[in-house]
Amino acid sequence: MQFLSYLINGISLGSVYxxxxxxxxMVYGIAKMLNFAHGDVIMIGSYVVFFTFxxxxxxxxxxxxxxxxxxxxxxVVIERVAYRxxxxxxxxxxxxxxxxxxxLLQQVAQLTWSSNPKSFISVxxxxxxxxxxxxxxxxxxxxxETIVTIVVCVVIMVALIWFVNNTSAGHAMLAVxxxxxxxxxxxVNVNATISLTFAIGSALAAVAGALLxxxxxxxxxxxGAMPGIKAFVAAVFGxxxxxxxxxLGGILLGIIENLSKAYISTQLSDAIVFLVxxxxxxxxxTGLLGKKxxxxx
Amino acid sequence: MNxxxxxxxxxxNLITFGIVIAFxxxxxxxxxxxxxxxSFAGQLVPICAxxxxxxxxxxxxxILGELSLGHAGFMSVGAFSGTLLWVSISSxxxxxxxxxxxxxVGGLVAGVFGFLVGVPVLRLSGDYLAxxxxxxxxxxxxxxxxxxxxxxxxxxxxxxxxxxxxNMEDGKVLINGAQGITGITKASSFTIxxxxxxxxxxxxxxxxxxxxxxxxxxxxxxxxAARSVGIPITKYKLMAFVTSAVFAGxxxxxxxxxxxxxxAKKFDYNTSILILVFVVLGGIGNLRxxxxxxxxxxxxxxxxxxxxxxxxxIYAIVLIVVMIFNQSPQMIQLRNKLTARFRKENHTDNPKxxxxxx
Numbered sequence: 063m064q065f066l067s068y069l070i071n072g073i074s075l076g077s078v079y080x081x082x083x084x085x086x087x088m089v090y091g092i093a094k095m096l097n098f099a100h101g102d103v104i105m106i107g108s109y110v111v112f113f114t115f116x117x118x119x120x121x122x123x124x125x126x127x128x129x130x131x132x133x134x135x136x137x138v139v140i141e142r143v144a145y146r147x148x149x150x151x152x153x154x155x156x157x158x159x160x161x162x163x164x165x166l167l168q169q170v171a172q173l174t175w176s177s178n179p180k181s182f183i184s185v186x187x188x189x190x191x192x193x194x195x196x197x198x199x200x201x202x203x204x205x206x207e208t209i210v211t212i213v214v215c216v217v218i219m220v221a222l223i224w225f226v227n228n229t230s231a232g233h234a235m236l237a238v239x240x241x242x243x244x245x246x247x248x249x250v251n252v253n254a255t256i257s258l259t260f261a262i263g264s265a266l267a268a269v270a271g272a273l274l275x276x277x278x279x280x281x282x283x284x285x286g287a288m289p290g291i292k293a294f295v296a297a298v299f300g301x302x303x304x305x306x307x308x309x310l311g312g313i314l315l316g317i318i319e320n321l322s323k324a325y326i327s328t329q330l331s332d333a334i335v336f337l338v339x340x341x342x343x344x345x346x347x348t349g350l351l352g353k354k355x356x357x358x359x
Numbered sequence: 360m361n362x363x364x365x366x367x368x369x370x371x372n373l374i375t376f377g378i379v380i381a382f383x384x385x386x387x388x389x390x391x392x393x394x395x396x397x398s399f400a401g402q403l404v405p406i407c408a409x410x411x412x413x414x415x416x417x418x419x420x421x422i423l424g425e426l427s428l429g430h431a432g433f434m435s436v437g438a439f440s441g442t443l444l445w446v447s448i449s450s451x452x453x454x455x456x457x458x459x460x461x462x463x464v465g466g467l468v469a470g471v472f473g474f475l476v477g478v479p480v481l482r483l484s485g486d487y488l489a490x491x492x493x494x495x496x497x498x499x500x501x502x503x504x505x506x507x508x509x510x511x512x513x514x515x516x517x518x519x520x521x522x523x524x525x526n527m528e529d530g531k532v533l534i535n536g537a538q539g540i541t542g543i544t545k546a547s548s549f550t551i552x553x554x555x556x557x558x559x560x561x562x563x564x565x566x567x568x569x570x571x572x573x574x575x576x577x578x579x580x581x582x583x584a585a586r587s588v589g590i591p592i593t594k595y596k597l598m599a600f601v602t603s604a605v606f607a608g609x610x611x612x613x614x615x616x617x618x619x620x621x622x623a624k625k626f627d628y629n630t631s632i633l634i635l636v637f638v639v640l641g642g643i644g645n646l647r648x649x650x651x652x653x654x655x656x657x658x659x660x661x662x663x664x665x666x667x668x669x670x671x672x673i674y675a676i677v678l679i680v681v682m683i684f685n686q687s688p689q690m691i692q693l694r695n696k697l698t699a700r701f702r703k704e705n706h707t708d709n710p711k712x713x714x715x716x717x
Contacts, residue, residue, distance in 0.1 A: 096486040144679055147687040155686035157426050157489055158639055161632060162678030169672035287628075291497075294490060327519060329505040336494035343491060344479040 063201050068324045069317060074208040074277065076316020077215035081270035082293030083300070083308035084222065085263030091239040091303035092259045095153065098160035099140060100267060101290015102167035107133040107268035108275045108285060109175060112182055122185045130268040137264025138257050146253070164287070171283035179282040182275040186210050211273045218266065219309050226305065231258060239303065288332070292319070295339040301352025310350060368568045375560060375647040382654065383553045399658065406657045407552025408614035411559045413637040413653035414646050415606035418563050420635070421644030422572065423599040424579030425481075426489040428631050429496030430607055433469045435626035436499060437608020438615040441465025442540050443533060445616060447510075449544055458546055462555070462612050469608020470601050472499075477600040481593060496631055503623035508534040539622035540615075547617040555613055556650070559606050564646060566602060575599050636674045639681055 082104060089097045107129045115125035144163050148156045186207045195204045226232035234255045237245040246252050274289060275281050292315060300311025318338055323331040342349065365373075386403065389395050412434060419427045445461040452460070480491045507518040509532045534540055566572050574595045577585040586592050615621040637656055641648030660670050684690050 090486075096490070144683070147683050147689060150688045151682075151686040153486065154420070154424065154426055154643075155682050157486060158635065159679050159682040161428075161635070162675050162682065165632065165671060165675035166679065169669075169675055173668065173672065291490075291493065295494070298487070298490070327505065330501060330519065333498040333501040336498050339494050340479065340491055343483055343487060347483060347487070 063198065067202055067204075068320050070204055070208060072317035072320030073313055074211045074316070075320055076296075076313035077211045078270050078274045078277070078312075079289065079293045079296045079316050080215055080309045080312025081218065081266050081273070082289060083297040083312045084218075084305065085267050085270075086294050087297040087300075087302055087304065087308040088235070088259050088263050090297070092235055093141075093145070093149075093256050095145065095156045096160060096294070097145075097260075097263075098157070098290075099163040099167055100263065101286035101288075101293070102164050102171075103133050103137055103140075103264050103267045103286070104271035104274065104290060105171060105281075105283060105286030106136060106167060107264075107271035108182065108281050109171065110268070111185060111272045111275070112180060112281055115185060116180075116183045122189055126185060126269065126272050129272060130265040133264040133268035133271075134261045137260040137267070141257055141260040146256075164290075168283045168287065175283065177283055179280045182279040182281045184276040184279065185272050186276050205277075207273070207276045211277065214269065214273065215309075215312075218269070219305070222262075223305055231255070235259060292332075292335055295335060298339060298349055299342050301349030304349070304351045307349055307351035371647070372560075372564045372568075375564070375650065376557065378647065379553065379556055379560065379650065383549075386549065402657055403549040404547045404552050404617040405614060406654050407549065407556050408610040408617075409634065409637065409653040409657050410556050410650050411606050411610035411613070412634045413641065413649035414556075414559055414563055415603045415610070416634050417638045417641070417644065417646055417649045418566070418599055418606075419603045420638050421642075421646075422567055422579065423575055423596060423603075425596075425600075426635075427492040427600075427603070428489050428628070428635070429476075429492035429494070429499075430603075430634050431626040431628070431630035432492070432496035432499040433473060433604040433607035434611035434614070434630070435496075435503060435623060436472045436611070437465035437469035438611030438621060438626065439503060439534070439540070439623075440468035441608070441612030442543060442615045442621050443508075445546065445612075446533065446540060446543060449546070454546070458551070458616075461546075461616070462609050465612035466605045466609040469611065470605040472608075473601040473604025474597065477597050477604075481596040481600060493628065493631075496626075496628060500623050500627055503534075503539070504537045506534050506623075507532065507536050537622065537624070539620060541620040543616065543619050543621060545617060545619060547613050552613055555609060559609070560646065560650070563602065563606070566599075567646070571595060571598060633674070636678060639678055 082100065085100050085103075086097065089095065089100070110129035110132050111125050114120040114128055115122050120128075140163055144159050145156065148159055184207055194206050195209060196202070226235060234245070234250045235258070237248065237250050238252055238255045242252055245255075270289075271286070275285070293312065296311035296315040297308050298311070299315055300307030300309065315335060315338070319331050319335050322334040326334065346352075386395070390400070412430060416427065416430045419425055419430075441461040441464050444464045445457060448460065449457045476492070476495050480488055480495075483491065502519075505519050509516045511531070567575075574585070574590045575598070577588075577590060578592055578595055582592060611626070634653075637653040638649050640656065641650070641652030
């Protein structure tokens with residue numbers, strides 16, 4: 063029974079990773095860049111929820127929507143200002159810029175809100191009809207946060223797959239990720255598509271941030287960094303560029319992390335997660351659901 | 360020696376060594392005249408350590424063209440192994456010998472780790488390599504934070520849980536988890552630091568200007584082309600990566616022997632990024648730039664205490680601005696236009712002479 067509870071908590075944590083990983087994987091698939099600042103967008107989103115819902119008592123749903131708007135604008139602005147000028151530059155330059163942006167967001171947050179951890183009030187607790195679920199005669203209790211996280215993640219995943227496969231904007235995304243030059247020749251607005259990708263990814267990051275901080279309620283400027291990196295691990299694990307891959311990778315990673323925390327060592331759980339990444343990259347560099355890409359000369 | 364007949368690279372190298380030696384002499388004179396502030400004197404060894412870190416990271420980032428975000432991990436491995444040896448033998452072995460052994464061991468262990476990480480990882484490239492080196496750095500930090508090592512009459516005891524599970528009778532705890540190694544006899548000095556900086560520069564500059572160095576740069580510029588002319592990619596990538604790790608390890612020993620205690624937290628992701636800032640600001644691929652940037656950026660925050668809160672913010676902005684300014688196609692075009700106009704006005708200026716890189 064205890065194992066089951068660890069497992070479910072792992073799936074819940076994994077759902078958050080999956081949501082974050084979606085942002086990474088879509089941006090990577092379309093703009094061919096690793097957006098290091100993604101994790102810090104989560105942190106900014108969580109602060110927005112913290113101040114609107116936590117301290118001002120705004121309606122929780124409204125507060126999350128506001129946070130999504132803020133993150134979307136932030137994501138698009140970051141792309142426009144920092145990444146677009148470097149679209150044709152070597153990947154090393156883009157990567158370093160992304161690290162710079164990540165650092166910038168962390169430092170701005172630290173200077174505005176100080177580095178003292180704030181205790182985040184669970185958004186879910188603000189929604190009255192959500193109650194913890196008790197199973198097997200009270201032997202297994204699943205918190206409302208866990209259920210909501212998993213449900214939200216599945217819904218978003220399905221919606222996103224539908225969006226990519228059934229709308230013209232989604233088709234444009236697929237086309238740009240396949241071949242940017244050809245897509246442009248076919249009349250796809252590449253810049254707008256990349257901006258849209260950043261917008262979606264950042265909006266999902268806001269949701270992920272609210273859910274993450276509801277389950278793990280300490281918020282500080284570095285809150286987003288570690289989940290961000292782990293979500294990237296999840297994206298690589300599942301096969302970068304693949305939406306179902308991000309989902310699968312995220313869930314598996316969450317389970318691995320939680321089980322190793324429970325059965326091996328709390329301190330070493332991060333090390334184990336990263337070890338998984340290294341093993342995956344050595345054994346199957348394209349990830350579980352990734353496509354093999356041949357290098358053309 | 361005739362200055363004109365010297366190769367351009369030799370001349371450039373001599374300038375780099377000249378800067379280091381001049382810095383050493385200036386500091387010695389100032390210190391003899393008692394003009395050094397305490398805080399600056401305390402920064403001298405860290406400056407040397409950071410210079411070595413920056414130069415060695417530049418070998419990976421600038422010369423090999425792969426981004427490593429776990430350079431502090433190698434520093435940590437080197438620091439812990441070298442310091443461990445120093446703590447255990449410094450009382451029984453003559454000091455200079457023990458010191459040299461510590462540096463050698465620190466460098467070697469870091470090099471072995473560089474090899475172990477490098478073999479699988481260098482098959483990847485670009486973003487994957489960056490994230491794996493980051494992961495490596497985090498693994499090292501986590502493991503060292505949870506690592507307990509003690510010694511008693513029965514030999515060495517090791518545990519990843521806590522110091523009581525070492526099951527020792529009356530031994531000495533060498534590494535105490537998050538508290539790390541304590542009670543280190545300080546042994547680093549500015550002179551040792553400068554000697555190591557010169558050693559690092561000698562090895563890395565020679566590597567860069569050798570046949571192997573040219574092979575490494577060719578991999579950076581076009582891996583497929585390099586492979587097609589028969590350059591063994593993995594061998595040269597590993598050569599650069601391991602060399603870089605060895606010097607990071609040596610820098611780690613130098614750094615840790617400057618303090619009385621050593622904790623794993625010191626060598627985290629932020630340290631890796633700090634070193635990367637030095638490399639980027641000094642100029643990617645320009646080793647002399649790394650030396651200067653590392654020295655100035657270590658000293659500057661000490662001098663501008665009031666700016667300390669904004670230091671990392673400024674670094675972040677510097678990273679972004681320098682990258683966009685140097686790498687964005689539009690900016691490069693703009694710059695070329697400006698320099699072309701400038702050149703027209705100075706007909707004597709030979710563009711070929713402007714391209715020299717250390």
